[in-house]
Amino acid sequence: MKRHGRAVKALAGIILCMSIIAGCSSNNAKESQTSEASAQPSASASASPTASASSTASAAPAETQETAFTKFDPPVTISAAITLRPSDKLRFGDTTENNPVTRWLSENLGIITKFQWVVTDTAAFETKVRLALASGEALPDVLYTGGSLLEELIDSGKIQTIDEAYEKYASPRLKDLYAKNPAVWATAKRDGKIIGLPDVANGVVGNKVMWIRQDWLDKLQLKAPTNVEEFEKVLDAFTNQDPDGNGKKDTFGMAFGANTGYHKPTNNYMADSEFLFGQDQPYLWIKGDDGQLYYGANSPNVKKGLAKLNEWFNKGYFNPDFGTMDAAQAMADFTSGKAGIAMAAGWAGGWPIGTAVQEAKSKNQTLNIKPYPIPSGITGEVGRQESQPSYGTYVFRKGFNNMEAVFKYYDTMYGCLIEDPKCPFAIGQGEGYDYVMKDGKPDWKNVPDGLVSLSRYLIFPSNGTAPTNVMEGPSIYQRVAAGKRDNVFEQKLAASNDSLAIEGFSVAYQQMDKDVKNGFYGANTPTMKEKWEQLNTLEDQAYLQIIYGKKSLDYFDTFLKQWHDQGGTQITKEINEAVAKQQ
Numbered sequence: 099m100k101r102h103g104r105a106v107k108a109l110a111g112i113i114l115c116m117s118i119i120a121g122c123s124s125n126n127a128k129e130s131q132t133s134e135a136s137a138q139p140s141a142s143a144s145a146s147p148t149a150s151a152s153s154t155a156s157a158a159p160a161e162t163q164e165t166a167f168t169k170f171d172p173p174v175t176i177s178a179a180i181t182l183r184p185s186d187k188l189r190f191g192d193t194t195e196n197n198p199v200t201r202w203l204s205e206n207l208g209i210i211t212k213f214q215w216v217v218t219d220t221a222a223f224e225t226k227v228r229l230a231l232a233s234g235e236a237l238p239d240v241l242y243t244g245g246s247l248l249e250e251l252i253d254s255g256k257i258q259t260i261d262e263a264y265e266k267y268a269s270p271r272l273k274d275l276y277a278k279n280p281a282v283w284a285t286a287k288r289d290g291k292i293i294g295l296p297d298v299a300n301g302v303v304g305n306k307v308m309w310i311r312q313d314w315l316d317k318l319q320l321k322a323p324t325n326v327e328e329f330e331k332v333l334d335a336f337t338n339q340d341p342d343g344n345g346k347k348d349t350f351g352m353a354f355g356a357n358t359g360y361h362k363p364t365n366n367y368m369a370d371s372e373f374l375f376g377q378d379q380p381y382l383w384i385k386g387d388d389g390q391l392y393y394g395a396n397s398p399n400v401k402k403g404l405a406k407l408n409e410w411f412n413k414g415y416f417n418p419d420f421g422t423m424d425a426a427q428a429m430a431d432f433t434s435g436k437a438g439i440a441m442a443a444g445w446a447g448g449w450p451i452g453t454a455v456q457e458a459k460s461k462n463q464t465l466n467i468k469p470y471p472i473p474s475g476i477t478g479e480v481g482r483q484e485s486q487p488s489y490g491t492y493v494f495r496k497g498f499n500n501m502e503a504v505f506k507y508y509d510t511m512y513g514c515l516i517e518d519p520k521c522p523f524a525i526g527q528g529e530g531y532d533y534v535m536k537d538g539k540p541d542w543k544n545v546p547d548g549l550v551s552l553s554r555y556l557i558f559p560s561n562g563t564a565p566t567n568v569m570e571g572p573s574i575y576q577r578v579a580a581g582k583r584d585n586v587f588e589q590k591l592a593a594s595n596d597s598l599a600i601e602g603f604s605v606a607y608q609q610m611d612k613d614v615k616n617g618f619y620g621a622n623t624p625t626m627k628e629k630w631e632q633l634n635t636l637e638d639q640a641y642l643q644i645i646y647g648k649k650s651l652d653y654f655d656t657f658l659k660q661w662h663d664q665g666g667t668q669i670t671k672e673i674n675e676a677v678a679k680q681q
Contacts, residue, residue: 169206169207169208170207170208170209170503170506171208172208173204173208173209173210174208174210174503175209175210175211175500176210176211176212176240176503176504176507176557177212177213177214177238177239177240178212178213178214178238178239178240178242178557179213179214179215179216179223179238179241179242180194180213180215180216180217180554181217181218181219181220181222181223182216182217182218183218183219184218186554187550188550189530189531194213194216194555195211195212195213197552197555198529198531199523199528199552202523206522207503207506207507207510209503209507211555211557214238215238224243224247227241227243227247227251228247228250231250231251231254231256236495237256237495238495239495239498239500240492240493240495240498240557241257241492241495242297242491242492242493243490243491243493244285244491245621246621246622248285248294248491248493248621249621251493252288252293256495257293257294257493257494257495257496258494258495258496258497259291259293260292260294260295260494260501261291261292263501264292264505266502267501267502267504267505267506268509269509271509271512272505272508275512275565275568276298278567278568279298279487279565279567279568281487281488281615282297282298282487283296284488284618284619284620284677285491285619285620285680286488286491287680288679288680289679293491293493294492294493294494295491295492295504296488296490296492297488297489297491297559298487298565298566299486299487299488299489299565300485300562300564300565300566300573301484301487301565301566301610302573302575302603302607302610303443303445304367304443304483304485304486305443305444305482305485305609305610305613306441306443306472307442307443307444307469307470307471307472307605307606308322308373308439308469308470308471308472308473309439309440309441309442309446309447309451309467309468309469309470309602310322310332310468310470311336311341311432311435311438311465311466311467312467313464313465313466314336314438315332316466317343318336318339318341322470323473324471324473325473325474325478326374326406326473326474326475326476326478329439329473332351333352333413333439334415335351336349336350336352336439337349337350337351337413337414337415341438342435348436349435349436349438350417350431350436350437350438351416352369352410352415352416352437352438352439352440352441353369353416353417353428353429353431353432353436353437353439353440354369354370354371354420354423354428355369355370355420355423355425355426355427356370356420356423356642356645357422357427358424358425361634361635361637362380362381362634362638363421363638363642364380364403364641365380365381365483366425367425367442367443368426368428368429368442368443368446369423369425369428369429369431369440369441369442370425370441371403371407371441373472373473373481374403374406374476375394375397375400375403375475376399376474376475376476376478376479376481377475377477377479377481377612377614378397378399378400378403378475379394379481379482379483379614380394380395380397380400380641381394381395381483382394382615382616382617383617383618383673384397384614384615384616385615385617391617391618391673391674391677392670393666393669393670395637395658395661399475399476399477400654401651401655402476402477403475404644404645404651404654405644406476407644408644408645408646408647408651411645411646412647416437417436421642421646426450428440429442429446429451432451433450433454433465434454441472442602443602443606444575444599444601444602444603444604445599445602446599446602447469447597447599447600447603448595448598451467451598452596452597454467455467455598468601469598469601469602471605471608472609480609480612481612481613482612482613483613483616484614484615484616485613487566488619492558507557507558508558510522510560511558511560512558514560514561515559515560515562515563515564515565516564516565516568516569517564517569517585519585521560523560524587524590525540525590526540526542527551527552527553527556527561530546531545531549531550531551532549532550532551533545533590534546540586540589540590541593542593542594543593563575566610572607573603573607574587574588574591575591575600575604575606576604576607578591578592578600578604617677618673618677620673620676620677623669623672624672625665625669625672626672626673628665629664629669630669632664632665633661633665633666633669636657636661636664637661640653640654
């Protein structure tokens with residue numbers, strides 16, 4: 099399955115625009131990068147190391163590598179690709195290869211950055227790679243990719259395995275990172291060999307929470323629902339008891355948009371209904387009791403979830419045009435006062451929810467929205483689809499001999515994710531870009547001409563929050579939501595993000611143990627390449643027809659038989675074989 103579908107690209111773009119911390123991907127040849135607190139560059143010759151060591155993190159970071167800031171002499175050069183949009187403008191005469199972050203790397207680590215390819219978006223990057231493979235053009239030293247393009251690079255023989263370099267040069271804390279997140283190796287190993295370094299996400303970037311019109315709950319004297327029965331009671335009240343007080347029956351219980359643009363009608367990136375299926379999530383490859391993966395649609399509880407959605411449709415609990423509404427349109431129902439509940443990730447507290455709340459406030463209107471944990475689903479279990487453990491893999495050109503520099507670079511940037519006080523970009527990546535100094539203190543809110551992120555000029559990421567499983571205690575979102583401002587990382591997050599987004603992510607962390615794991619993130623298998631699109635369409639149509647009532651619930655059994663007969667059984671076999679090879 100392709101790992102860079104339209105949904106992932108759209109999600110990443112949204113988060114970047116909001117300057118919300120996601121901490122899940124690099125800025126190497128990616129059209130849209132997730133970023134935690136808007137990235138922090140520096141107008142000076144290099145970012146200030148002293149400014150970054152403000153104070154010790156509340157949740158103790160991994161120990162700093164002793165040789166982290168030793169400098170290569172003579173300097174070494176690492177080439178990569180970079181995606182630059184027309185809106186990406188540098189300041190103070192800086193260039194793509196000579197700016198605050200690249201200067202810091204050169205002056206402190208002796209690593210010179212060279213961008214061999216400059217492209218405008220992901221599609222252009224993929225085309226450039228494929229043309230280079232076909233023509234024999236030399237690849238950059240480092241490429242960040244995934245999905246089918248990663249498979250093509252592996253098959254080309256033009257990238258190297260890095261087992262020896264990993265053992266020799268990876269710092270103890272990097273090895274600890276991967277040891278604690280073994281699932282990320284699924285797409286970065288072949289026949290037991292390491293073919294690249296997968297990034298490790300923070301685990302919540304796409305995880306849904308339940309956003310509710312708190313003012314509607316208060317008016318109708320209701321509490322936030324914790325299970326399907328309570329949820330249905332709130333849906334009915336929001337639909338039938340005039341929660342907006344205009345004397346009209348013109349509201350819906352929940353926002354729901356099934357037009358995802360990439361199949362999966364019950365699993366949009368905002369305003370979806372995935373919570374209803376609990377631990378029996380459709381669209382995922384789930385490990386059964388026998389250790390084998392099966393496609394989620396095969397669970398009988400998916401059928402029960404569709405039956406419940408059909409019931410809610412008949413009762414008018416969501417917009418009757420849900421099937422043609424995309425996520426943004428469905429969320430507009432919520433933010434404009436037509437719907438009272440919406441499922442969306444924590445970052446939605448910035449856009450579109452936070453922006454709607456601020457707009458209402460400027461007009462002296464009431465729009466009180468709060469995030470809550472998602473309720474239990476149709477079987478009484480809480481469940482939501484996990485955020486991807488990794489969004490891509492760094493691969494290295496065959497013949498590239500500076501892997502020690504790669505690991506030094508990567509370890510330094512990783513320190514910034516785990517709140518290492520020695521992070522060179524703790525305050526920001528560049529004064530005059532994403533912060534300014536006022537009275538000896540960083541100001542992240544009042545940068546002349548607005549914030550500008552320099553993250554894409556880094557081959558490896560430095561902005562974001564800690565990957566999963568590596569820091570003890572509450573996450574930075576939970577700490578900041580609770581009022582902590584003890585170190586510069588917490589201060590920066592609080593100043594750079596909408597308070598509703600911080601609260602939303604904090605709530606998302608509460609249910610990470612309920613995430614349903616996807617057992618397969620690899621490229622399309624042979625039969626998938628031929629039939630997966632057809633099977634996706636078959637599934638989409640079956641779900642929508644059942645929800646709309648165009649087909650009876652028994653049609654679900656017909657759909658499942660067709661799915662298996664038309665390639666699903668063979669694909670399931672191939673996926674289990676592929677997963678076995680990834681071990």
